[in-house]
Amino acid sequence: MKNKIKILSILFALMLIFTACGENSNSVDKNSLEGIKAKEKIVLGTSADYPPMEWIIFEGSTENYVGVDIEIAKVIAKDLGVELEISNRDFGGLLTALNAGDIDMVLAGMVKDEERAKEVDFSNAYYDGGQVVLVRDEDVEKYKTPDDLIDKKIGTQLGTTQQKYAEEHFGKNITSMDSNMNLVMDLKNRSLDMLFMSELAAMQFASINEDLEVIKMDEIPGEGEWCVAVKKGNQELLDEINKTIEKLLESKQIDKWFDEYIELSKDQLE
Ligand code: ARG
Numbered sequence: 001m002k003n004k005i006k007i008l009s010i011l012f013a014l015m016l017i018f019t020a021c022g023e024n025s026n027s028v029d030k031n032s033l034e035g036i037k038a039k040e041k042i043v044l045g046t047s048a049d050y051p052p053m054e055w056i057i058f059e060g061s062t063e064n065y066v067g068v069d070i071e072i073a074k075v076i077a078k079d080l081g082v083e084l085e086i087s088n089r090d091f092g093g094l095l096t097a098l099n100a101g102d103i104d105m106v107l108a109g110m111v112k113d114e115e116r117a118k119e120v121d122f123s124n125a126y127y128d129g130g131q132v133v134l135v136r137d138e139d140v141e142k143y144k145t146p147d148d149l150i151d152k153k154i155g156t157q158l159g160t161t162q163q164k165y166a167e168e169h170f171g172k173n174i175t176s177m178d179s180n181m182n183l184v185m186d187l188k189n190r191s192l193d194m195l196f197m198s199e200l201a202a203m204q205f206a207s208i209n210e211d212l213e214v215i216k217m218d219e220i221p222g223e224g225e226w227c228v229a230v231k232k233g234n235q236e237l238l239d240e241i242n243k244t245i246e247k248l249l250e251s252k253q254i255d256k257w258f259d260e261y262i263e264l265s266k267d268q269l270e
Pocket residue numbers: 046047048049050053054091108109110111112129157159160161162180198223
């Protein structure tokens with residue numbers, strides 16, 4: 001009897017040790033604050049086709065990611081004491097990648113809207129965006145009100161607030177693509193009549209391309225607030241990100257980056 005109890009207690013102790021070990025290796029979510037600190041890096045998901053927020057400057061064969069979102073992400077990483085890794089993806093796939101744990105946060109000039117907020121959590125806002133129409137400059141007089149856009153060949157980026165708005169308001173003739181760069185090319189080569197885009201990016205494309213111009217219509221509302229997205233429930237990380245954003249807004253550093261990167265993308269992308 002005594003022996004039996006001994007063996008049982010040894011088995012029980014072993015069981016405890018095994019479960020504890022198992023828990024140690026599995027219990028830390030790699031996308032949580034603790035997980036990020038453990039792996040000593042934070043992975044930013046972005047879609048680098050959106051100046052002045054994020055785009056790529058090529059130096060020989062190296063790709064350098066630049067823009068306001070990239071600067072904000074760098075400070076978030078620095079404040080957490082970890083490296084920043086950048087994962088460039090199609091805008092439409094960012095939230096899926098976040099939920100799959102492939103990236104830790106998204107900065108992509110992304111609007112916090114109701115639908116997205118069901119899927120992921122958002123930080124406090126760092127910008128409030130407008131939306132406009134980008135056309136070839138010879139067409140600028142043709143379009144005065146949103147009614148003039150109905151059933152025109154309108155291009156939008158896939159998965160954006162603009163795609164949704166255009167589909168709801170401008171008829172059936174909407175073409176959505178992954179990359180803003182390709183949309184701009186198709187506008188210039190006349191496959192599309194116009195692009196419906198965030199104001200800041202459209203202004204950049206217009207200043208880079210002499211033959212393009214922005215039309216702003218009072219009837220079209222703003223797109224909403226740009227925020228950082230993290231996996232749902234990742235509150236500790238979100239608290240840290242909010243601290244960084246608050247600091248950067250307070251010191252007006254974000255405004256300074258806007259000025260700087262609006263200028264830089266004019267020079268670099270021309
Ligand atoms: N602001 C728009 C949205 O939230 C478009 C963002 C596109 N961003 C990009 N990096 N391409 O849907």
